[in-house]
Amino acid sequence: MTIDNAFYEDLGERWYRAQDDPVALLRAEARLRTAWVLASLPGPGLRVLDVGCGGGFLSNPLAEAGHETVGLDLSRGALAVARRHDGTGRVRYLAADALRLPFPDSSFDAVCAMDFLEHIPDPGVFLAEAARVLKPGGRFFFHTFNRNPVSHLVAIKGVEWTVRNTPRHMHVIEMFIKPRELAALCAGRGLAVRELRGVRPRVLCWPFLKLLLGGTVDDRFQFLFTRSLLLGYCGIAVKGGHAA
Numbered sequence: 607m608t609i610d611n612a613f614y615e616d617l618g619e620r621w622y623r624a625q626d627d628p629v630a631l632l633r634a635e636a637r638l639r640t641a642w643v644l645a646s647l648p649g650p651g652l653r654v655l656d657v658g659c660g661g662g663f664l665s666n667p668l669a670e671a672g673h674e675t676v677g678l679d680l681s682r683g684a685l686a687v688a689r690r691h692d693g694t695g696r697v698r699y700l701a702a703d704a705l706r707l708p709f710p711d712s713s714f715d716a717v718c719a720m721d722f723l724e725h726i727p728d729p730g731v732f733l734a735e736a737a738r739v740l741k742p743g744g745r746f747f748f749h750t751f752n753r754n755p756v757s758h759l760v761a762i763k764g765v766e767w768t769v770r771n772t773p774r775h776m777h778v779i780e781m782f783i784k785p786r787e788l789a790a791l792c793a794g795r796g797l798a799v800r801e802l803r804g805v806r807p808r809v810l811c812w813p814f815l816k817l818l819l820g821g822t823v824d825d826r827f828q829f830l831f832t833r834s835l836l837l838g839y840c841g842i843a844v845k846g847g848h849a850a
Contacts, residue, residue, distance in 0.1 A: 609725060609775055609776070609777065609778050609781060610773050610774065610775040610776055611680075611681075611725055613773045613776055614629075614660060614681050614683070614684050615681045615682075615683040615684065616683055617629055617661070617683070617684070617687070618683070618687060619687065621633075621660070621661030621684070621687045622661065622687070622691060624771075625822045625823050625824065625825070626769075626770040626771055626821065626822050626823075627769070627770065627771045627772075627823075628765055628769050628771070628772045628776060629661075630769075630822075630823035630827070631765065631769065631823055631827070632660070632663070632721065633663060633823075634807075634823065634827045634828060634829055635721070635749070635805065635829045635838075636663035636664060636720070637828075637829075638805065638828070638829045638830070638831070639664070639720055639749055639805075639840060640663065640664050640667050642831075642840065643664065643668075643718060643747050644667065644668070644671055646745070646747070646801075646842060647673070647715075647716060647745070648715070648745065649715075650671075650672055650673075651672055651673065651674070652673050652674070652715035652716055653673070653674045653676075653713065653714050653715050653716075654668050654673045654674070654675050654676070654714060654715065654716045654717075654718065655675075655676045655678065655707075655709070655713075655714045655716070655717045655718065655739065656668065656675060656676065656677045656678065656718045656720075657678050657679075657704045657707075657717060657718065657719045657722055657732070657736070658678070658679055658704065658719060658720065658721065658722030658725065659677035659678060659679050659684075659685075659688060659699070660679060660681070660684045660688070660721075661684050661687045661688050661691065662677060662687070662688030662689075662691050662692060662697065662699075663720075664718060664720055665677035665688060665692070665697050665699070666688065666691055666692050666693065666694070666697060668697075669692065669694040669696045669697045670693065670694055674696075675696070675697045675698070676697070676698045676699075676700060676709075676714075677697050677698070677699045677700070678699075678700050678701075678702050678704060678707075679699075679701065680701060680702075680703065680704075681701075682701050685699045685700075685701055704722070704726070704732050704735065705726070705728075705731045705732055705735060706735070707735045707736075707738070707739050709739045710739070711738055711739065712739070712740065712741045712742065712744075713739045713741075714739050714740055714741065714744060715740075715741055715744050715745070716740075716744055716745045716746070716747060717736045717739065717740055717744070717745075717746050717747070718746075718747040718748070719732070719736065719746070719747070719748045719749075719750075720747075720748070720749045721749055721750070722748075722750075723748060723750040723783055723788070724750050724751050724777060724781045724782050724783060725781070726781075727781070729783065729788075729791060730791050730794070730795070733746075733791050733792060733795045733797065734795045736795075736797070737795040737796050737797050737845055740797075740845040741845070742845055742846050743844065743845060743846060744844070744845045745842055745843070745844055745845075746792070746797055746842065746843040746844070746845070747840070747841075747842055748788075748840065748841050748842075748843070749805065749838060749839070749840045749841075750782070750783050750788065750838070750839065751777070751782040751783070751837065751838050751839075752782060752783070752784055752785060752835055752836055752837060752838070752839060753779060753780075753782035753783060753784050754782075754784075754836065756836050756837065757779070757782060757836065757837050757838075758779040758782075760837055761777060761782075761837055761838065762776075762777050762778075762779060765777075768817055768818055768821055769817065769821055769822075769823065770821040770822065785802055785835050785839060785841075788841070792843045796845055796846060797843035797844065797845055798843055798844050798846075799841055799842070799843045800841075800842050800843065800844050801840075801841055801842040802835060802839055802840070802841045803831045803832070803833075803835075803839065803840050803841070804831065804832040804833060804834045804835045804836065804837065804838070804839050805829055805830070805831060805832065805837065805838040805839060805840055806829065806830055806832050806834070806837050806838070807827070807828070807829055807830075808827075808828040808829065808830050811828075812824070812826075813826045813827040813828070814827070
């Protein structure tokens with residue numbers, strides 16, 4: 607089964623405005639993850655690479671916080687939207703292949719890959735590239751989805767059943783990654799996973815009920831961190847570090 611990555615090319619301003627589209631869930635997740643990334647960076651004024659940056663949900667806040675930011679994506683349509691929403695005008699947005707990063711070794715203090723690993727056929731190749739361009743001690747931030755029947759039901763079928771305009775094969779279960787598999791892939795490329803935390807939607811609230819009843823994602827829809835890694839999960843790996 608082939609994943610539909612072309613879905614992101616023609617979203618235009620829907621990246622930031624649509625509520626009847628799964629990109630609205632991505633916006634809600636990004637609010638949680640962006641605050642976490644910003645709080646977890648080891649200092650100000652860092653050089654950060656955001657891979658699979660899409661519409662700039664993370665890249666633009668990184669630049670606003672004073673970091674030298676490069677946003678990389680294959681989708682030129684998404685990059686155009688990201689540039690329009692860059693209030694600093696300082697993000698360098700680049701169309702390039704994440705499996706062959708166009709940067710010298712040890713170029714970045716941090717590399718981010720939010721909702722990206724489950725969209726590529728061989729994440730190990732990308733992880734090797736991420737490790738290569740990271741400085742020693744640099745941090746790799748990621749978010750992806752666990753591969754199991756529950757995540758298939760919630761993160762794939764649940765979204766298809768409840769959110770309007772969800773394309774088929776936006777995600778496929780075969781490309782989800784178990785946490786232990788990702789930790790092993792990282793370790794094989796010199797990246798030691800230091801932190802893992804689960805991510806889930808906030809339920810038992812009006813925005814969640816509105817999604818179930820009407821198929822739209824309210825701007826107040828929230829995701830939360832949780833101890834359980836059953837659905838989505840975020841993590842930090844350190845180049846040359848020691849596993850937690």
